Amino acid sequence: MAERFRNKTVIVTGGASGIGEAAARLFASEGGRVVISDMSEKGKDLSDSLNSEGYETTFIKTDVTNEEDVKHLVNSTVEKYGSLDVLFANAGIGGMSLVHETDFSAWKKIIDVNLHGVFLCNKYAIAQMLKQETGGAIVNNDSIHGVVGKAGVGAYSAAKGGVKLLTQSATAEYASKGIRINNVNPGYIDTPLLADLPEEMRQELIRLHPIGRLGKPEEVAKAVAFLASDDASFITGASLLVDGGYTSV
Numbered sequence: 001m002a003e004r005f006r007n008k009t010v011i012v013t014g015g016a017s018g019i020g021e022a023a024a025r026l027f028a029s030e031g032g033r034v035v036i037s038d039m040s041e042k043g044k045d046l047s048d049s050l051n052s053e054g055y056e057t058t059f060i061k062t063d064v065t066n067e068e069d070v071k072h073l074v075n076s077t078v079e080k081y082g083s084l085d086v087l088f089a090n091a092g093i094g095g096m097s098l099v100h101e102t103d104f105s106a107w108k109k110i111i112d113v114n115l116h117g118v119f120l121c122n123k124y125a126i127a128q129m130l131k132q133e134t135g136g137a138i139v140n141n142d143s144i145h146g147v148v149g150k151a152g153v154g155a156y157s158a159a160k161g162g163v164k165l166l167t168q169s170a171t172a173e174y175a176s177k178g179i180r181i182n183n184v185n186p187g188y189i190d191t192p193l194l195a196d197l198p199e200e201m202r203q204e205l206i207r208l209h210p211i212g213r214l215g216k217p218e219e220v221a222k223a224v225a226f227l228a229s230d231d232a233s234f235i236t237g238a239s240l241l242v243d244g245g246y247t248s249v
């Protein structure tokens with residue numbers, strides 16, 4: 001196994017489940033010191049289990065919508081490991097409703113976690129990376145719905161479209177400072193986020209992917225690790241679709 005993250009410190013937000021968990025496992029298996037950040041205590045169980053396998057991980061409980069939590073996440077990471085080399089800003093929530101039926105409170109919650117949370121994590125990670133001679137790499141977990149819409153995902157796509165352009169503007173600000181910032185844009189991925197979908201809707205989603213199935217969290221994690229690694233040294237401001245062809249048709 002390549003060790004692209006040996007001596008690197010990686011934060012994965014929403015690292016307790018789904019795509020974040022798969023990414024945390026991959027970063028750890030490639031030598032990274034991984035900070036698993038999540039609101040859920042399941043992140044502690046994952047960290048304990050990875051440490052018992054000989055990996056170096058830490059759990060830091062974080063609500064990415066809380067600025068003090070995010071500051072604490074970055075500061076504690078740097079206190080413990082000395083640097084922050086990679087951020088995977090992944091924490092996010094779903095939610096479906098037609099625009100005219102969407103409660104304002106539900107709209108605000110989705111924008112708060114999926115856009116404001118990514119902004120806060122980028123803000124404090126970038127501030128730290130600017131202090132380091134070695135710069136850093138950030139991958140924001142966007143979505144196909146940061147690129148194309150779909151009935152029922154108004155709030156979600158508004159947040160994810162915001163993430164896409166936040167990434168591009170931040171790229172313009174920090175590319176010359178040694179900080180690369182990219183998006184990964186998954187199609188529908190088989191994670192707990194989709195667990196409550198009725199079977200009929202699940203089959204409909206599968207049909208929308210020319211590849212004929214939903215994605216796996218590990219397939220997204222591999223793209224994230226690529227973008228975060230030196231293999232992607234000339235890639236910044238990109239949105240990498242990992243979508244089984246969803247947006248091609």
Ligand SMILES: NC(=O)c1ccc[n+]([C@@H]2O[C@H](COP(=O)([O-])OP(=O)(O)OC[C@H]3O[C@@H](n4cnc5c(N)ncnc54)[C@H](O)[C@@H]3O)[C@@H](O)[C@H]2O)c1
Nearest residue numbers: 014016017018019039063064091092143186188189191193
């Ligand atoms: N599953 C999909 O089909 C899919 C597709 C495209 C993009 N995504 C994006 O991938 C990311 C991860 O989704 P997933 O499918 O792995 O979901 P998941 O529900 O399995 O994992 C999300 C994690 O984020 C955590 N989280 C939620 N709100 C948080 C907060 N305020 N602060 C900190 N942690 C919080 C949850 O506790 C959970 O552990 C999300 O940003 C989602 O929008 C998912």
